Amino acid sequence: MKRRLETSELIFKIISYLFLTMFSIMCLYPLVFAVSASISGRQAVEYSQVVLLPKNIQFDAFKRMFSDNMFWNSYSNTLFITLYGTLWAMGYSILGGYALSKKRLLFRKTFNFFLVFTMWFSAGIVPQYLNYLNTKAVFNGIGIMDDKWLVVIAMGMAAMNIILLRNAFEGVPSEIEEAAIVDGATEFQVLSKVYIPMSKSTIATVALFFAISRWNGYFWARQMITNQNEHPLMVFIRLKLEEYTDAEAMAGWNETYASDSVVYALIVCSIVPILIIYPFIQKYFAKGVNVGGVKE
Amino acid sequence: MKVNASDYLVYDQLSNSYREDAEQKVRDDVEKHYWLHVGRTIAKDWRLYIMLIPMLLVFLFWRYFPMYELLGCFKVADQVLPVSKQLFSGFSYFKELLISGKPISTEFWRALRNTFILSFYGLCFGFPFPIILALFFNEVKSNVARSVYQVLTYLPKFLSTVVMTTLITMLVKQGALTTSYGVLSQFLEKIGLISHETAVAGLLNQPQFFRGIYELSGIWETAGYGSIVYFAAIIAISPTSYEAAQIDGANKMAQMKYVVLPSILSTIVIMLITRIGSLLSIGYEKVLLLYNQNTYVTGDVVSTFAQRYGLQGASKGLASAAEMMNNVIGMLLVIGANTISRKASNVSLY
Numbered sequence A: 001m002k003r004r005l006e007t008s009e010l011i012f013k014i015i016s017y018l019f020l021t022m023f024s025i026m027c028l029y030p031l032v033f034a035v036s037a038s039i040s041g042r043q044a045v046e047y048s049q050v051v052l053l054p055k056n057i058q059f060d061a062f063k064r065m066f067s068d069n070m071f072w073n074s075y076s077n078t079l080f081i082t083l084y085g086t087l088w089a090m091g092y093s094i095l096g097g098y099a100l101s102k103k104r105l106l107f108r109k110t111f112n113f114f115l116v117f118t119m120w121f122s123a124g125i126v127p128q129y130l131n132y133l134n135t136k137a138v139f140n141g142i143g144i145m146d147d148k149w150l151v152v153i154a155m156g157m158a159a160m161n162i163i164l165l166r167n168a169f170e171g172v173p174s175e176i177e178e179a180a181i182v183d184g185a186t187e188f189q190v191l192s193k194v195y196i197p198m199s200k201s202t203i204a205t206v207a208l209f210f211a212i213s214r215w216n217g218y219f220w221a222r223q224m225i226t227n228q229n230e231h232p233l234m235v236f237i238r239l240k241l242e243e244y245t246d247a248e249a250m251a252g253w254n255e256t257y258a259s260d261s262v263v264y265a266l267i268v269c270s271i272v273p274i275l276i277i278y279p280f281i282q283k284y285f286a287k288g289v290n291v292g293g294v295k296e
Numbered sequence B: 001m002k003v004n005a006s007d008y009l010v011y012d013q014l015s016n017s018y019r020e021d022a023e024q025k026v027r028d029d030v031e032k033h034y035w036l037h038v039g040r041t042i043a044k045d046w047r048l049y050i051m052l053i054p055m056l057l058v059f060l061f062w063r064y065f066p067m068y069e070l071l072g073c074f075k076v077a078d079q080v081l082p083v084s085k086q087l088f089s090g091f092s093y094f095k096e097l098l099i100s101g102k103p104i105s106t107e108f109w110r111a112l113r114n115t116f117i118l119s120f121y122g123l124c125f126g127f128p129f130p131i132i133l134a135l136f137f138n139e140v141k142s143n144v145a146r147s148v149y150q151v152l153t154y155l156p157k158f159l160s161t162v163v164m165t166t167l168i169t170m171l172v173k174q175g176a177l178t179t180s181y182g183v184l185s186q187f188l189e190k191i192g193l194i195s196h197e198t199a200v201a202g203l204l205n206q207p208q209f210f211r212g213i214y215e216l217s218g219i220w221e222t223a224g225y226g227s228i229v230y231f232a233a234i235i236a237i238s239p240t241s242y243e244a245a246q247i248d249g250a251n252k253m254a255q256m257k258y259v260v261l262p263s264i265l266s267t268i269v270i271m272l273i274t275r276i277g278s279l280l281s282i283g284y285e286k287v288l289l290l291y292n293q294n295t296y297v298t299g300d301v302v303s304t305f306a307q308r309y310g311l312q313g314a315s316k317g318l319a320s321a322a323e324m325m326n327n328v329i330g331m332l333l334v335i336g337a338n339t340i341s342r343k344a345s346n347v348s349l350y
Helices: A007-038 A042-046 A060-066 A069-100 A108-120 A125-141 A147-154 A159-170 A174-182 A187-198 A200-216 A219-224 A233-244 A259-290 B022-032 B034-044 B046-074 B092-098 B103-126 B128-139 B143-158 B161-171 B183-190 B196-201 B207-235 B239-247 B252-277 B284-290 B293-299 B302-312 B316-345
Strands: B009-012 B017-020
Touching: A007 A259, A007 B128, A007 B143, A007 B161, A007 B207, A007 B252, A042 A259, A060 A069, A060 A259, A069 A108, A069 A147, A069 A159, A069 A187, A069 A200, A069 A233, A069 A259, A069 B046, A108 A159, A108 B046, A108 B316, A125 A147, A125 A219, A125 B046, A125 B302, A125 B316, A147 A219, A159 A200, A174 A187, A187 A200, A187 B046, A200 A259, A200 B161, A219 A233, A219 B284, A233 A259, A233 B161, A259 B143, A259 B161, B017 B022, B022 B034, B034 B046, B046 B092, B046 B316, B092 B103, B092 B316, B103 B128, B103 B207, B103 B252, B103 B293, B103 B302, B103 B316, B128 B143, B128 B207, B128 B252, B143 B207, B161 B183, B161 B207, B161 B284, B183 B196, B207 B252, B207 B284, B207 B293, B239 B252, B252 B316, B284 B293, B284 B302, B302 B316
Parallel strands: none
Antiparallel strands: B009 B017
């Protein structure tokens, strides 16, 4: 039998729905606005007449961007950095997390502290910058001229993610490992055939964390990548924003669309891939947070 | 400590004499040849240690080597020489920043204060918000509706800092001769929160709005995602607890107070420790992308101060000294918060 709601409960329910609806709209609105503004006519955008729906629809801003080689360049650079950066980070994180999850590992506490300390204390921007300069010199010395590799290899490590993996591996029952060893499996086989399949969801979550942070990375890419052709998308967006919102530089703008529309179009293009995979990854995200307890 | 014979000698019934304890012998042996033992264990299990190496090297090269560069804080800066060959200058940079009274010292103190204020506001306003959101999620009983709400509110977390700051910049941009000011400014003007002149001048150009924009966009970005962990704690509460409370005549507020709150308290404590611990490590990327010369008064934080003087300017030693002080205090905060919580509630992060 269904119980009737009491007044206080009813009020609370109404407030909840109202609030959630409002907040959801607020979360969605900027994106809808960006889409509308990117396909609206010049006057509508420049006089801020676009509030929700597009006016005087045009697609020239998109066309201009798609015909820009630098855009495709930066897009492929971002894909490159995201793909290889995630693979590299996952590689050493899984191996390291696996080793750390073993009780029989000597100096386990020391290694753990070595990791956790980087979460407490970071040297800061300037020392990191100097260090990256040295790294860059070394990379150039051994023939890696492409700064993208510097971003892929030397950046984006996260102790937290390794600890998530370590905790997941610790949760795998040791009997299964013993059974595998009795069957003659080597350490690498135990990892690839037993541990990785058994902690799939954590691995997916951590890979997602790495990939998102790579896709969104901006500051160090801008500092360290000198060649314009190697800039990732986020740096490209920022440079375009700086260029297109500069009133003096834009004084001679005589297109049928506003210069702002190009920036909006860029934003839309950078969000689309995330929106496409978002429904598939969302459930992993929720899971990843729940396993976030840190122990030593 | 006094050593008794019985600790390492065992009486042997058969031969009527004492003999050495076998276990103790092993223990002695291990102690005597400690490093040999270590070597043997590693050699037996070498694959495990090989696996560890890439991770250790990555962290050593790009997390610990920068700490070596921190020596530059105590040395006379030189563009050519590596930090190991530079001359020592003692604590001159620290003195210059903290007590010299020069403009740069004032600027440093301002940056330190701003860092603290921005994080502290974030703690006061940003911290309770996800909890409230999780409580509201719990009220939505239809799975479909709740999924829709959750998908929408998690969404901003996936946007990059660049995209978010670009959107903010556009929404509150200043007006010019031929162009109008941002849509959000228009809305705020319409509901009477800001005057026409302020709206036209662009909100990001005025120091009094920087903190508000920073905090509100922070809430907008992280609230939905931050609520996941609280919501997980709330749905773990057994429905019987609510029923029992209802039978006892508890209304909604009483249920919140006596059923929900105690159940999620440990989660709240953990999250609070994390927040307090990271009180001085503010996301500099966002500040860097949002602030400009006009808003240094409220927007400049220690990291951006260091970025301006160390990366754009040439005072590398000074800049890293500033940031090091910030980070050391930050580390003490983490350790302090963690110790207190371990003592008080047996909940600890590290």
